[in-house]
Structure formats: C-alpha cells, structure tokens
Amino acid sequence: MESKKLTAESAPVFQEGISLILTRWSALTAAVENEWGGRDSRGKANAICTDVFSFFTEARAEPLYIDDLENLLEEGLLSLNTLVEDGSIEEVAEKLMIMHEECLEGNYQSVEKLRTTNPPPVAHVLPSNNEDEDDDDDEDDSMSADIAANMMVDVPNSQSSLNPVSMLTDEPKQNQSAEAEDGWVVVSSRKNKGRRN
Numbered sequence: 001m002e003s004k005k006l007t008a009e010s011a012p013v014f015q016e017g018i019s020l021i022l023t024r025w026s027a028l029t030a031a032v033e034n035e036w037g038g039r040d041s042r043g044k045a046n047a048i049c050t051d052v053f054s055f056f057t058e059a060r061a062e063p064l065y066i067d068d069l070e071n072l073l074e075e076g077l078l079s080l081n082t083l084v085e086d087g088s089i090e091e092v093a094e095k096l097m098i099m100h101e102e103c104l105e106g107n108y109q110s111v112e113k114l115r116t117t118n119p120p121p122v123a124h125v126l127p128s129n130n131e132d133e134d135d136d137d138d139e140d141d142s143m144s145a146d147i148a149a150n151m152m153v154d155v156p157n158s159q160s161s162l163n164p165v166s167m168l169t170d171e172p173k174q175n176q177s178a179e180a181e182d183g184w185v186v187v188s189s190r191k192n193k194g195r196r197n
C-alpha cells in the first residue's frame with residue numbers, strides 16, 4: 001500500500017501549521033527565549049521545525065509512527081538543553097499527526113484555527129529587560145545585580161551601627177546570645193570571632 005503524500009498546495013500550509021504548533025509549545029518557547037541551548041537557540045528551534053516537516057515529507061517504505069515523532073521532538077529539545085516530562089511531547093506529536101492527516105485530505109481547518117487564535121501566554125522563567133542578543137555582558141551584570149538584591153541579608157540594628165573600634169574589644173556583647181524580638185538568635189562567627197585582621 002502506497003502512502004499518501006502532501007500536495008503542492010497542502011505542503012506549505014502544513015509547514016505553517018507545524019510552525020504554529022511548535023511556537024505555541026511552552027517548553028520550546030521558554031528554551032528559546034531564555035537561550036537554554038546557547039546563543040543559537042532560535043536557530044535550533046527552526047531546525048526542529050524543519051526536521052519535523054522532513055519527518056512527514058521524506059519518502060519511506062514504512063508508515064509514520066508517533067513514537068518516532070516523539071523521539072524527534074525530544075531530541076530537538078535536548079539540543080536546547082531542555083528535558084520535558086510533563087507529557088507535552090506526546091501532546092504536540094499527536095497534534096502534528098492529526099494535522100498531517102487533515103492536510104493529506106485537503107482539510108486545513110486546524111491550521112486556520114491556529115492562525116486566527118492568539119498564542120497562549122507563556123510563563124517566562126527569566127524575563128529579559130533588553131532585546132539585544134549581542135549585549136550579553138550587560139545582561140549578565142543586570143542579572144548579577146538582581147541576584148545580589150535578592151540575596152541581601154537583614155542585619156539587626158544593633159550590629160549595623162557598630163564601629164570598627166568596638167569590633168576590636170574582647171568584651172562579649174550582650175546581644176550576641178540574646179534572643180531577638182522575632183525569636184531568632186544572633187550567633188557570631190567562630191572563624192574570626194568578629195575581629196578583622
């Protein structure tokens with residue numbers, strides 16, 4: 001039995017449908033936006049689209065199996081350093097297989113529906129403030145500042161007002177072992193016992 005092939009009219013429509021499905025896949029979009037696959041993450045995502053289209057259009061003797069498509073999608077995500085275990089690979093593969101069958105029959109309703117609907121909002125793992133891909137050094141600096149701001153430690157008022165002269169005394173401080181108002185105990189470092197060289 002000879003397998004059906006996409007017509008000259010249905011092939012570009014199906015290729016657009018592949019692109020629409022993959023660009024709405026949250027795992028893939030997060031990997032591209034956050035450059036988990038490196039600077040060429042967008043190129044790798046485009047290669048996944050091309051590989052999926054080739055999967056459906058290559059001449060082969062055996063029928064198309066969804067497991068093979070799932071493996072192709074998983075390998076594509078792995079090229080972006082992304083491991084997905086939420087069942088989305090299977091869901092995307094199923095949508096692609098159904099769309100392929102519809103396009104073989106000349107039915108473009110699913111592609112038309114994707115064209116008219118807005119893509120769902122994607123949760124951004126690391127939102128970027130600047131759009132310039134070549135300006136990675138500034139992005140690293142801003143991320144370092146964000147991390148430093150998030151890692152600041154609250155210092156009790158009694159310790160923040162200490163002057164260097166009082167740090168050199170051997171007298172134990174009254175509040176070091178005392179319990180603070182919120183129930184926390186302030187413990188001094190054993191390494192240098194509060195003295196600086």
